[in-house]
Amino acid sequence: MATITRIEGKKGVSYRIRASCGYDVTGKQKVRSMTWTPPAGMSQKQLEKELQRQAVRFEESCAAGGDGGNIKFQLFAEQWFKEYAQKKLKTRSVERLHQLEARTYAAIGHIRLDKLTARQIQQFIDNLGEEGISSARDTAAAKPELTDLLGGLGLTQKALSEKTGVSRSVLSSICRGESTSYASAEKVSQALGKPVAALFTVTKGKSTLSPKTIKHYLSFVSGVMDYAMKFDMIPSNPCSRVTVPSITREEKDVYTLEETQRFLDSLSEAPPMYQSFFVLAIYGGFRRGELLGLEWDDIDFEHEVVSIRRTSQYSKNLGVYTDTPKTKSSERDLKLPAEVFPILRHHKAAQAAERLRLGDQWQDSNRLFVGWNGAPLHPNTPYHWLRRFCEETGQRFLGVHTFRHLNASLLIQGGVDLKTISSSLGHSQASTTLNIYAHTFSAAQARASQAVANALPLQNTKIGGVKTK
Numbered sequence: 001m002a003t004i005t006r007i008e009g010k011k012g013v014s015y016r017i018r019a020s021c022g023y024d025v026t027g028k029q030k031v032r033s034m035t036w037t038p039p040a041g042m043s044q045k046q047l048e049k050e051l052q053r054q055a056v057r058f059e060e061s062c063a064a065g066g067d068g069g070n071i072k073f074q075l076f077a078e079q080w081f082k083e084y085a086q087k088k089l090k091t092r093s094v095e096r097l098h099q100l101e102a103r104t105y106a107a108i109g110h111i112r113l114d115k116l117t118a119r120q121i122q123q124f125i126d127n128l129g130e131e132g133i134s135s136a137r138d139t140a141a142a143k144p145e146l147t148d149l150l151g152g153l154g155l156t157q158k159a160l161s162e163k164t165g166v167s168r169s170v171l172s173s174i175c176r177g178e179s180t181s182y183a184s185a186e187k188v189s190q191a192l193g194k195p196v197a198a199l200f201t202v203t204k205g206k207s208t209l210s211p212k213t214i215k216h217y218l219s220f221v222s223g224v225m226d227y228a229m230k231f232d233m234i235p236s237n238p239c240s241r242v243t244v245p246s247i248t249r250e251e252k253d254v255y256t257l258e259e260t261q262r263f264l265d266s267l268s269e270a271p272p273m274y275q276s277f278f279v280l281a282i283y284g285g286f287r288r289g290e291l292l293g294l295e296w297d298d299i300d301f302e303h304e305v306v307s308i309r310r311t312s313q314y315s316k317n318l319g320v321y322t323d324t325p326k327t328k329s330s331e332r333d334l335k336l337p338a339e340v341f342p343i344l345r346h347h348k349a350a351q352a353a354e355r356l357r358l359g360d361q362w363q364d365s366n367r368l369f370v371g372w373n374g375a376p377l378h379p380n381t382p383y384h385w386l387r388r389f390c391e392e393t394g395q396r397f398l399g400v401h402t403f404r405h406l407n408a409s410l411l412i413q414g415g416v417d418l419k420t421i422s423s424s425l426g427h428s429q430a431s432t433t434l435n436i437y438a439h440t441f442s443a444a445q446a447r448a449s450q451a452v453a454n455a456l457p458l459q460n461t462k463i464g465g466v467k468t469k
Contacts, residue, residue, distance in 0.1 A: 074109030140185035285407030330426035
């Protein structure tokens with residue numbers, strides 16, 4: 001039990017909290033202490049309640065530093081984020097993990113590590129697959145009342161973005177009448193002091209979590225438990241005995257060759273920057289972040305090679321930032337068709353002219369894909385541009401990532417070997433490529449088998465005494 005001592009000093013009252021951390025090898029008790037100073041304005045009741053909370057948390061923290069697992073999962077997970085995740089994982093990965101905290105802590109956060117069983121974790125995982133667990137797929141479209149309210153308040157999209165935490169690109173699409181996630185609609189409504197139903201028309205979506213998302217929850221719990229096991233706080237990881245729903249990979253919906261040719265033809269009317277962006281997406285199969293991270297030094301015009309050395313990402317806390325590629329294998333040099341590079345030269349010339357026109361307003365980032373002032377482009381901007389472009393030209397909109405799937409499908413159908421395709425896409429293992437594009441590989445294999453049959457027809461032959469048809 002932690003002990004609390006009141007301390008009166010020149011700067012006011014503070015409290016020393018002392019707790020046991022177990023015993024050392026000689027049998028001597030190990031004790032740690034901390035000082036807590038209450039913020040100004042607290043009532044006596046609030047002070048007592050917060051002081052007890054600080055004492056309990058400190059005692060549990062001391063226990064976590066010892067050899068035992070007598071610390072609640074939530075408190076240790078919070079330490080795991082600070083000690084491991086924030087240091088070892090990519091920024092976007094950490095942000096995604098934080099999104100899993102609320103449900104996880106509500107279910108098992110109160111259970112001590114050494115008392116957390118595989119059965120309890122299994123129940124949590126099973127519950128995630130139940131109907132009604134999620135509203136993430138609900139969508140919302142703005143009513144005219146939203147536009148009227150914004151106009152009456154004189155709020156700009158920039159001011160609303162700062163107030164809500166919703167990106168300006170999302171707010172822009174909302175104001176154009178496009179559907180958005182229920183979460184974004186909720187943030188906007190809360191900031192404006194109105195219920196969601198007053199400003200948005202909500203469309204209910206599928207309310208179950210996908211098997212892939214459920215697997216992410218188990219991976220989060222397992223990562224925390226592995227960290228505890230590393231320090232001998234628990235003897236084993238109970239997550240190893242938990243089962244998750246099987247993930248069924250659906251066939252990727254990609255453009256046909258005819259649709260792709262039409263799309264390329266329609267790009268003749270697009271700005272040079274977007275001509276380059278989508279030509280590289282189609283012929284290089286690059287990820288969106290890889291494209292946005294490209295700098296002009298990465299383009300070898302002489303040898304017709306594009307090098308991936310970095311990615312451009314977005315974080316709520318950091319804004320647009322530069323990161324390393326997804327894996328070590330994602331750093332690659334890819335030779336592209338010669339026809340790609342005149343388009344890139346045209347874009348470079350147009351960008352240079354714009355830089356001269358803006359003068360001191362231009363932010364020289366050396367990136368291929370930039371905003372009006374030369375700053376790195378927001379990762380969502382190409383998505384929204386493509387959606388509007390497809391609507392204006394009467395074409396199917398399948399998102400930016402579909403061009404990567406298109407590139408992979410064309411390579412597979414062209415008979416390129418698995419290892420080369422995997423290397424071209426920047427996958428760390430060939431098995432990753434095979435798993436993602438299993439259906440396409442199967443279809444290509446079937447066509448290859450039929451090609452053999454076409455070359456050596458069995459019709460009208462007699463094998464094993466049976467005449468084939």
